[in-house]
Amino acid sequence: MKKLKKILLLLCFIICGNAFSQILSSNLEKKTLALGEINRMVIKIDNLQSQGVVAAQKDELLPFHFEEINDSIGINANSYERIIEFSVYDEGNFTIPELEFKVGNKVLKTIPYEVEVVNTAQKGDEINDIMSNKEVKLDVKDYWELYKWYILAALSLIALIIAVIMFIKWGKRRKSSPVVATNQTLKELESLRKKKYIEAGNYRSFYVELIDISRQFISRQYEIPADVLLTDDLVQLMKENNTISQDNEKVIEDVFFRGDLVKFAKTFPDQQTMEKDFIDIKEFVKRSSKDLEFENLRKDV
Structure with missing residues (x-):
């Protein structure tokens, strides 16, 4: 009689325990899959009693080789259901390990599953197109x-x-146009005038800079190497070249030879002479474009 009471008491404890505990179940639809075939795993937890469920995040429940396609979770006050659709793209045997779900302070685990993945295509199989190829004219x-x-x-x-x-x-x-070269040289001449070499009687500095500006201008405007030639050679080249007009040649010849004499202290020009040479060079620069126009016409003829 006592033994019977103990059995009944034990059964009551078991029934009461099951009545207030959570029940986890899992089901794998297929154990053998073709490459890329979709499989489904369903996990259910009943008797939640409004307790929360903690598990792996969505699309992160299954191991590496299992490509999750869809991971849906349904939950209410008394039950939890999770359905995972997946595929495997490698041949072989793969394991879905125990998956943990925490309900309150209790950890529930699924049973592990073995999945075999096979390649259903056989070597030598003939692959037929669904429909015949068509020639399309473009x-x-x-x-x-x-x-x-x-x-x-x-x-x-x-x-x-x-x-x-x-x-x-x-x-x-x-x-390199004549207008640009002319304007640049006229600016340089104005800068020279502002130094007041003429007013100060500094004829040496005046002629050195005046001739240097003129040589650079002739080199740019007429493409004559005036910056490297001696005065005698430059005058001779201008006469042979016929690019520069005779009036302009005369100005260059007079001013350049006077500048050479000043440089070697063989002459001492006065203020009036320096002023005239400055104006003559300035007018020569302005007239240079006419020399080039005449030269272009001569080339065309």
């Missing part, structure tokens, strides 16, 4: 749609190359 519009970006890129590149060439060509021409 017209100009179709070819344009296919290659338009390549054509536009090629045209853009050609346009860029032409633009660079034109910029270099015309930009260089503008920088």
Whole structure:
């Protein structure tokens, strides 16, 4: 009789324990899969009694080889259900280990599963197209749609190359144009005048800078190496070249020879002479464009 009471008491404890404890169940739809075939695993926990469930985050429940496609979680006050759809893209045997779910202070675990993944395609199998290949004729519009970006890129590149060439060509021409050279030299002459060498009677410094400015101008404007030639050689070259007009040649000859005499202290020009030489060089610079116009006409003829 006592033994029977003990058995009944034990059964009561078991029934009461099950009545207030959570029950976890899991089910794997297929144990053998083809490569890439979709499988499904369902995990359920009943009798939650409004307790929260802590588990791995969504799409992170299964191990590395299992590619999760969908991971849906359904939960209410008394139950928890999680359905994971997955595929495996490698052949072999793979294990889904015990998966842990924490309910309150209690940890529940699923049973492990072994999954075999096989390649259903056999060597030598004939692969047939679903439908026969068709020959499609393309017209100009179709070819344009296919290659338009390549054509536009090629045209853009050609346009860029032409633009660079034109910029270099015309930009260089503008920088070396007679007007630019003339204006630059006139500015240099004005800077020389502001130094007041004429008023101070500093004829040596005046002629050194005046002739240096003139030589640089002749080199740029007429493309004659005036900056490296001696005065005698420069005058001779100008007469042979016929690029510079006779009036301008006379100005250069007079001023340059006087400058050489001043340099070697063989003459001492007065203020009036220095003023005249300055004005003559300035007028020569202004008239130089006419020399170039005449030269261009002569070349055209």
